Amino acid sequence: MATHFPLPSLTLRVPAPFSGVAELGFSARYPEQGLFSPLRDVPLWIEGPARPMARLMHRLHMLAATSAADHGWRDPVSLSDEVVIIAFHGGAKAAEDGPLVRPEPNYLLNLVRPVVFPFLRDCAEVAHLRLSESIEVGVLRSDATLAELRLRLADITSSNGEDLLVA
Template identity: 55%
Template structure:
């Protein structure tokens, strides 16, 4: 029997997910990893104009401080005026009480199969109160080849949209 093939590197690109700032977007870059290995951190590279990105950087700190559950967000790092990076960190396998094993297993599977763009956008609206665009486009790529393209209404991603515009002065 041959060993399982590793999961290949994947990128999910999301251009213009925030209302009023069409030229600010992000890419979630899943590193290659073993099929049954714990989920590695997934960095999100966020690029856009300096002013809205500076506001977003401050709001992303709220995600780092507020999220408590099966995943966490790293503290955002501003690499340049127009680039911020933050990462999704799976916490589902951290030690828990024995009675929480079933929930930990469910959390692990959910973190493994649900694209990180969904908790990121949801947390941006719910925790950071940022207003998402009415339609959000996504492209999934493997080895720089498009695998899928799709568009979703904001209501399919978050039950309630945020109210703060990144482009507001």
């Protein structure tokens, strides 16, 4: 009889990742799931002022139209002029090729290499958005902070976009 070992729900918070908009940030929530369950989509909740969010929404559609070998993005959904949700889909190409043989390493890999890195990299490289030079990432479980990181842009991507979300 197999034992169910749930992987905990985690939230990653990233305040002000885009250059020029301190009030715009996002959270990625990894849902709790069983160790041997297929990798679920990871939703990103993006919040900020209405004008930059309207510009961002157009760019998020660019991400959804493009998929990399190891990930893709679901179509963004606007909940209000200040809140948008987009979901990270791990293994976009692998899902087209057939079922995952061992899904649990993908979930664990995503815990080591959070979805925020592909999101920020795709924002810079695909959507051409300018990111902040220093990006903070908080890792939370329930209400407890597990880690706080401050990363240089060069640790996330080798290139930066040129477009700002503010006019």
